[in-house]
Amino acid sequence: MSDNQLLTKVPLGSPDINGLDYMRQMLPGQDAEFDKKGIGALLGYRLTEAEDGMVVFSGAPTAMAVNPMGTVHGGWYGTLLDSCMACAICTRLPPGHAYTTLEYKINILRSVPIGREVRAIGTAQHVGRSTGIAIGEIRGVEDGKLYATGSTTCIVLKMPGAA
Template identity: 60%
Template sequence: MPPYYAKSAEDLPTREDIATRSGLDFIRDMLEGNLAAPPIAETLDYWLEEVEERRVVFRGKPAFKAMNPIGTIHGGWFGTLLDSCMACAVQTTLPKGQGYTTLEYKVNIVRPLFPHSGEVRAIGTVSHAGRRTAVAEGQIVGVEDGKLYATGSTTCMVIDF
């Protein structure tokens, strides 16, 4: 888990923080605690676990606060974890001065999660990194049981800072 999450807008990385680091260095600096992790990660109980070029892994704990009315973990929790791991994997491919924004993403939930399911890993990998767009895939896999819980894909637009 990162040493700290952003508690206010002042804690978040600045445009300069992004513009002066390669995408890989930017994501690694969050993993190492040199930059604050985003508050949504604390809210939804997930954190960076591994970072390398073209691949990012988050670890998360489905919790009661992410349940839907029928007692399973809400699809938005799956979507947020997949969007995070896939888009951050894209960021690792970018040079200084560039970032991304998600154009679209798709989620396929293949089995439900419950608050008692245990921790999962969200693994994002880049399949294409171009000058203006990038494509990545993701999987959510149980840490203890190794089961596949969801898959995803994304297209991101590369932007200049």
């Protein structure tokens, strides 16, 4: 598979797959190529759970994610939260639909230490014909501490040819 090919075998928005099944294609062990691609591979996190209206990404920041002060860059939190929140919305999409983030907001409550394993839990609150709303949180796996929270609004797109 070349770098410019799709990340999954069946693309989102296809009339052949709903959002939950699309997300489940990306779970560990489903596609060895996917495990090496995408923003999660670059930033050190991976999809670990996908259910109706909820996804979990797990991972740990590395030294590659630090800002000039030596702490985890805010963009790492934002990207991880954007992933879990938007993908939670994806799990509720019918076949022939796709999504993209319109806006998101995060609150960083404390710094995640480099190497600390965290879980980012995204929960869909509403998914309608044109928009989806979700919330997310980043919690430490070992300490259970809340490190960051977020909320998002995504646009829901009906793809050409969708029923």
